[in-house]
Amino acid sequence: METIERRVLVVEDERVIADAVAARLRAEGFQVHLAGDGPAAVEAARTIRPDVVVLDVMLPGFDGLEVCRRIQAERPVPVLMLTARGDETDLLVGLAVGADDYMAKPFSMRELAARVHALLRRAEKNQAHAKKNQLQLGDLEINSSERRVTRAGVEIHLTPTEFDLLVHLAGRPRTVVPRERLLAEVWGWADASGTRTVDSHIKALRRKLGADLIRTVHGIGYALEVDR
Template sequence: MEPTERRVLVVEDERAIADAVAARLRAEGFAVEIAGDGPAAVEAARTGRPDVVVLDVMLPGFDGLEVCRRIQAERPVPVLMLTARGDETDLLVGLAVGADDYMAKPFSMRELAARVHALVRRASKISSVGEKTPSAIRLGDLEINQAERRVLRAGVEAHLTPTEFDLLVHLAGRPRTVVPRERLLAEVWGWADASGTRTVDSHIKALRRKLGADLIRTVHGVGYALEVDR
């Protein structure tokens, strides 16, 4: 379990849902703050500096996508986005503005807590990366600078979310090798089950949009492979 000082900001305008999520996360050892609209969420993220944000898409004031855009512009923070519709367009836009993961309502409190724990672990791992990290991976026209967490393809920089970057690095560590979606979930997201394979698919789509549709090959029913020269 993560230390008690880990802070989670829950942004949800339906008070019953917000209270239920907050209660579960407090039981998991997190300190939790609740915001009920877009402007309040941005201010709470600025002043409270949470370790993770659980963010509903539909909010008064301005929506969760704008909240995510604004808080990520000030300070990178892991965001778990909640959506009632599960609409693919909303999901891709959410990933583009800096969300790391998403869950469609209705959701399991157990699964939500597990995903928040996984985001905290991944953020801690990223912040502890030191000089041991290889400075760069070069595969064809793809260059990944792990120390600076920057990616270029054909000399053009692509701005990736933390999850997109970690997913790309994982695939780049085994180029042209098909990696099952379940393995990606376990090793990139830190999930113990395979209930979120659509999350992998959405992040792959975001990587293709930012780096080129030819970069990652789909092996239907299995997983994905990075298609670049060694």
């Protein structure tokens, strides 16, 4: 169970939304800090060192994508991005700069709180179970302890969620893993309402690692196409 020591930085320039999100997360037992623009968000992340960031895309100063890029460059942290946009290009850009999850406005406070809890559970699980081992699959090499990935000797930068997704697929190479199972094991979701999140992260992995690496089985899920 999360404790009061868990810090959440909420970056939102619409005060009504920011206050509502903060109230719900405080009721869940989190310390909540607010920032209303891009520069303030970057400074708050540096000062507060939050455990998770809830980040709106549209902000004064500079937008949430730039905020995410800057804070991830200094210190990796789980990011839940809030967006009013439905364009998939914007969502993929968010994932590319380090966002772990996203929600489209309007959203329910109950679901937002559940997503924050899931992000923290996954981060804690990764820290607790990190092992000093190397997984070699064809020309793909995964270092779990250092959370590094190389393909054909070239290091590939992955976001925390992309790395976790790749590790789950690599754990059962050439085996089709259903989207629902990936949602449960990587994101910690109990339902299948976020399959688009899985699809977007798969697209990001293909862009970084090569389109040939992950096979789509339509209507079911994905398989990592590498030799054991």
